[in-house]
Amino acid sequence: MYLEETVAQKAVEQTGFGKFNLKVTAVSAFIYLNCAFSITSVGFVIPTAACDFQMTTIDKGRINAAPMLGMVVGSGIWGYMADLKGRKISLLISLFLQFIADALASIVPSYWALVFFKFLSGIGVTGQLSIVFTYLGEFQPTKYRHRILSWMELSWAIGVIVVALFAWAIIPLTFEYKGDFFQMSSWNLFVLMSSLPALIAGIWLITLPETPKYLAENGEREIMLKVLMRMFVENTGKTPDQFKEKLSSCTIPSISDLVNQTEETENERTKKVVLTKKEKLKELLNSSKIQARTLIQKPYAKRLITTSSIMFCMTSTYYSLMTWFPELFQRFATFEKTFPEEFASVCTVSQRLAASNNSLHEELFQIEQLSDPFGCDSQMDTSVYVNSALLGAACIPFAILLPLTVNRLGYRIYLLFTATIACATTIAFFFVKTSTQNLVLSCIFEAFTSLNISVIFCVLVDLFPTNLRVMATAITLFVGRVGSLFGNMLFAYLIDDYCTVLIIVMAAQLFLASVLCWATPSRNKMRKIQGFPSKKIKNKAFNPS
Incomplete structure (x- = not known):
């Protein structure tokens, strides 16, 4: 397994960097943008659908939590799927599942049907989050992998902005149709x-191939060679024959063997197909046991515990606030x-709207709310869309800065810095007095x-070898989704x-996340894990110490 992944990565290095890599990056970035679109769009649905379904705060919480529950369930599925069927x-499957679920969620007239389809949508989204970084990373030469993966954060920020602008353009529209099995209003159209x-x-993804590493690990060397030739041709503008010549003249025997390997006989091919159909799942389950045993041993156990714990803490706060921001605005x-003459913090505003005390102002407000308890006669304030778009805009400077500086500073610096600032910002929510102050803190928190979460995804690709990467990512994401579900229900x-x-x-x-970030590898140690500077680890995929 290590040999196959090493051969694949070294072969990828021979294809150069160019048009093909940028194409894969663009598709992967759009998939990540779609994840941001799907997750954050729920926040705009809740205030506007409250009238149709007469939702209380707990009812709204269920809709917010439904995709997160789907993510928890899906986290255990996609790792096996990616190893069994491939990354692509x-x-x-995850993209089309999400599309169908969201499309059906847009027309159902039942609250619980909406919750169910958002649950299915969450299963699809977590598949994308589980695999897209691995898919993208396995096409990249090691030299460029850090930077390319780091650019993914920019697509998330753009997704947050675009979904707010979409909501602003569609939700204020005034039209409505309701039937026994179908309904359509502005918020349905938005969904x-x-x-x-x-x-x-x-x-778009249909036009791209499977990753060379996956093909190598599954013995599909001929298909892998075709993929590598396509990468080389698109990156350099040269011919496939020139690539074969380059591989043949390579001083690394395992690379030159790619073109010199003998053709399989028809019987060998038939036997291989039969074995694949009958034994693939069993082999995968046995492989999973081996991977699980490997992941609980040094050095991977510490890495997995650290990344999973950070992910739980970050997603528990991030996804809960992110989906609730439109409601809070x-x-x-x-x-x-x-x-208009009073100042209040986030907590004071929430307590007032919940009529939690007996002050005169509260009584007057409660009387007003009783005449329209679910907001049927009021529209979402324009500031909600503007503020939500600003949340995404706040992420852009850091999303640009990350790929430009990550090689110099290393991942740990970013993890420490972002987690610490997020913690300080959360504490500062106690002291805000106006919506403007709340917006500023929300932008800092979001950014x-x-x-931090995007950096963790990048770290996972580098911390674990190919044969452990998908499972490690799936476990980390599972823990993170449990955190997001926990955070949403708690909220x-x-x-x-x-x-x-x-x-x-x-x-x-x-x-706690800030403290745990100290346990992540430093820049120098990360380079050793990747196998860069030391001759002692030059021929190893990962440093075992």
């Missing part, structure tokens, strides 16, 4: 339009219109937490009556 086919990026990404807008149950406790819990999680 798994991404295609339908939000499903289209998954369809576009799936169609709407609450601030409503509060400031009702009490640094999303950057729904605590925001109205126990807001202070909620912020303390979130700040504590981010503080």
Whole structure:
């Protein structure tokens, strides 16, 4: 296994870097943008669908949590799928599953049907998140992998901006149709339009091949050679014969053997197909046991525990706040219109809207709310769309800075810095007094937490060899999705009556993440893990110490 992945990576190095790599990067970035689109779009649906389904805060929490629950369930599926069927086919299945689920969610007239289809959508999204970084990374020469993976954060930021602009363009429209099995209003149209990026990404991905590393590990050397030739031709503009000549003259025997290997006989091919059909799943399960045993041994156990724990803490706070930001912005807008002379923090606003005390202002506000308890006679404030777009815009400077500096600074510096700032920002939510202050802190929080999560995805590709990478990523994502589900449900149950406790819990999680970031490899150690500077580890895929 190590030999095959080493051969594949060394062969990828021979193809150069150019048009093909940029094409794969563009598709992968669009898939990641789609993930941001799908996850953050839920936040715009909740305030606008509240009237149709007469939703309480707990009801809204279920819709927010449904995709996260789907992500938890899906995390255990896609790792096997990627190893069994390949990175590409798994991404295609996840994209089309999400598209179909979101398209159906846009027309159902039932609250629980909406929850169910968002659950299925979450299963699709987690497949994309589980595999897209691996798919992209396995096409890249080692020299460029860090930088290419780091650019993915920019696509997430763009996705956050675009979904806010989509919502602003569609949700304020005034039209409505309701039937027994079908309904359509502005928010339904928004959900339908939000499903289209998954369809576009799936169609685009069909034009690209499977990764060379996966093909090598599954003995598909002839197909791998065709993929490598395509990469070489598109990157350099030269011919396939020139690539074969380059491989043949390579001083590394395993590389030159790619073109000198003998043709398999027809009987060998038939036997191979039969064995693949009958034994593939069993071999995969046995391989998973071996991978699991390997992952709980040095040096991988520490890496897996560290990345999983950081992911849990970050996603628990990030995804809960990200999906609830439009609701919080709407609450601030409503509060400031009702009490224009008063200042309040996030917790005070939530307590007022929940009518948690008996002050005169609260009583007056409660009377007003009773006449329109689900917001049927009011539209989402324009500031909600603007503020949500600003959240994405705040991420762009850091998304550009990351790939330009990651090779110089290393991943650990970024993890430490972003987690610490996110923790400090969460504590600062206690002290905001206006919606503007809340917006500024929200932008800082969004920028640094999303950057931290993207860096963890990049770290996973480099910390684990190919035969462990998908499982390690799946485990880390599973823990992260449990965190996001935990955070969303916690948010729904605590925001109205126990807001202070909620912020303390979130700040504590981010503080723990900051501490755990110290356990990630330093820049020099990461380079050793990748097999760069030392002759002692030159021929090893990863440093065993």
